[in-house]
Amino acid sequence: MDTVDVEGVFRAEYGRAVAALVRFLGDIDLAEEAVQDAFATAVRRWPETGMPPSPAGWIITTARNRAIDRLRRESTREARHAEAALLHAPDAPPEEGPVRDDRLRLIFTCCHPALAPQARVALTLRLLGGLSTAQIARAFLVPGATMAQRLVRAKAKIRDAGIPYRVPRDADLPGRLGGVLAVVYLIFNQGYEGSPDLCREAVRLGRLLAELMPDEPEVTGLLALMLLSESRRPARQDEDGVLVPLPQQDRSRWDHGLIAEGQALVRRCLRRGRPGPYQIQAAVQAVHSDAPTAEATDWGQIRRLYDQLMALAPSPVVALNRAVAVAETEGPRAALELVDALGLDRYHVLHAVRADLLRRLGRTPQAVRAYEAAIALAENPAERRYLERRLRELTR
Structure with a gap:
């Protein structure tokens, strides 16, 4: 061995x-x-x-x-x-309390309100996922040194404040939920870039959370979001290990069992009438999975969902995703104006989106520079190979 x-x-x-x-x-x-x-x-x-x-x-x-x-x-x-x-x-004897899975218990423990929200997420990713400081820094879009300092401060806070490692009481669980959901989703996203084991662990934790807190719609929404995203894994790369964007994917290769389960969870969320960020993102994925072809995608509905998400939980990444929907409903010029105002210079996806919009507008020299910027920042080999392929197509 x-x-x-x-x-x-x-x-x-x-x-x-x-x-x-x-x-x-x-x-x-x-x-x-x-x-x-x-x-x-x-x-x-x-x-x-x-x-x-x-x-x-x-x-x-x-x-x-x-x-x-x-x-x-x-x-x-x-x-x-x-x-x-x-x-x-x-x-x-087994420890009494509402959380009986060791890993899930540790997530709730690390999401103590005395810690800053980002420190809770980073520390739990380090402990539960075994992710390196560099990997966690990439997930947060910050330099590695910045993340290392956050982890050191989080551990010092736990030590100096005497924060106990124990199962939270039932009354404490809702207050810890936001940090816990963020942890699970970041573990999933890290795995989505190349580690199926991490995705499976995140889904497993999501199922445990859904069993533990069945009346929390955001728990249900996160599980639905992960299942619908994971359903496309078989079609996300070609035989050469190159990323296949969603519009070009062979939809017959999607896992339709996961799609059915995820869509059922989305419908359950809709019946509750208490929308939250994870539920809305799950609804976006459900719209994609509903479409038999890329051309049949209801981009108007996706645009409205991102409008709702921007009202509930605005962020530059959400705004970037909304701009992609705007490109499909209003055209690449309108979307490019939105993208250029975001200031996500360290985020390779922004440069990739910008490159595609510039290509569609016929602005080839600018598109080439945008693809080069995206390639320089991309960490995932499949994504980098895809961007390199698009760049070659423009410069032939």
Whole structure:
């Protein structure tokens, strides 16, 4: 077995291992260090011994033993209590409370209101998804150094304020929900760029949330949004690993089971009459999935949904998506005026959209420069290959 196999286990099991240790330790740094030590040990041993029958169990057990060893070297009363908790963990009764999944529990715990909203999301992405600081920074469209500082401050806040790691009470759950939903959706988006495992984890967490909070329409909306987006994964790349934009996708390859489930959830949201950002985004995806062909897409309805989303939760990215709908309803010139006013210079999608609008307007030299800017910023290989292909088509 080689290191790549260990990396696969890391992606799949890091969050579960950290969550399991945090539950008993109540110390995020110790839990992370122990899990990282366990994976470092796996990198050394597994190529010689082979993968154990239960890789996740091996990692958690090894991390637990590493934590115990460290605690035994310390003389504080808190360390002895933590060691006792770990030693008796296998026989411990289930923790009472509304959240019984370790990973979901850790998300709610990290979304404590004492932390800034972006810090809650970033910290949970680090813990649950095992994402690097650079990956999280890309998700937030900020420099890596900025995100590293946010993570350090979040951990210091937890330590200095004595924020407890415990299952929130029922009354606390609604107040934590916004941060939790943002975490799950960012995990999904990170996976959508190239890691199906992260998408599956986000959907799994979304289903758990929907079971936990069935009367929260935004939970239902987020699950619908993820299912409808995930339904198109089989058609998103061609055989050469190049991105296939939605209008050019082979719709027979879409997962129609996920589409049916997602559309049913959207209809449930509509019946509640309490629209929110995730529900509206899910409705946009439902309109796309309703269309048998790209030409049959109801862009007028999509434009109205983005108008509603801009009223509820305005942001430059929402405005960019709205501009795409404007291009289909009013033409590329009207859309280009909107795009040029957004100021998302670090966001490769803006340059890609702008390049397409300029191409449609026949402004080839400007379109070439926009494609070059998009390529320079694009991190995803499939997207970069697609942009490079479009650039070659313009410069032949």
